[in-house]
């Protein structure tokens with residue numbers, strides 16, 4: 012029997028290996044993750060995340076799942092929005108990222124309505140129809156079985172709830188595409204090497220972005236597991252896209 016394979020960046024690996032390789036990347040970068048995000052994107056990731064929050068429709072009392080939430084940028088904002096009667100679950104597969112996130116949010120004084128859960132997006136340990144909103148920000152491209160993860164998100168979302176997927180996507184302008192390729196394959200790994208002494212993790216970042224489904228493909232994947240009224244916004248000429256879908 013031939014072993015199922017998948018991609019880890021541009022490298023073809025056994026499906027069973029990918030999770031451990033991705034884990035290695037995020038254990039390695041966790042401590043400097045926030046700094047690197049600001050450096051690599053010139054702070055623009057904050058605007059992309061703000062746009063996602065503006066599209067989230069979160070209200071006091073809501074239950075929110077910030078999946079693959081890492082160091083908790085979105086969780087911090089949602090925690091303030093849902094108030095004492097609401098709850099935000101920061102879920103991530105990687106304990107190093109969760110720990111950096113938990114320390115950061117506690118230092119911000121955000122303690123009352125946040126729960127931390129170590130979980131794989133492909134098999135979420137939550138009841139059916141539970142959350143008003145699920146966000147997965149720069150997380151989906153790292154997941155081995157994306158269809159299984161989307162189906163799992165659909166299951167735990169309440170009817171009427173929405174899913175937001177913020178992720179790198181396919182630039183819409185050829186010139187932007189060229190500049191972006193030059194930047195991400197030549198500059199990013201060097202910044203990574205300089206700041207984290209781990210250029211390979213940032214080479215993976217650039218490669219994983221190219222391997223991720225484009226805007227229309229991801230839209231179809233969401234529709235295939237049951238999401239309705241799926242639409243997307245291109246941000247920074249499609250360098251990033253925000254997909255939104257509903258469960259009815």
Ligand SMILES: C[S@@+](CC[C@H](N)C(=O)[O-])C[C@H]1O[C@@H](n2cnc3c(N)ncnc32)[C@H](O)[C@@H]1O
Pocket residue numbers: 033037078079080081082083084102103104105108130131132133147148149150153154155
């Ligand atoms: C690039 S970080 C994004 C963190 C945060 N959401 C943000 O936007 O800054 C990707 C995160 O996805 C997590 N991740 C990767 N595979 C996962 C999986 N199968 N299930 C849950 N989290 C996963 C990683 O551990 C990492 O924390």
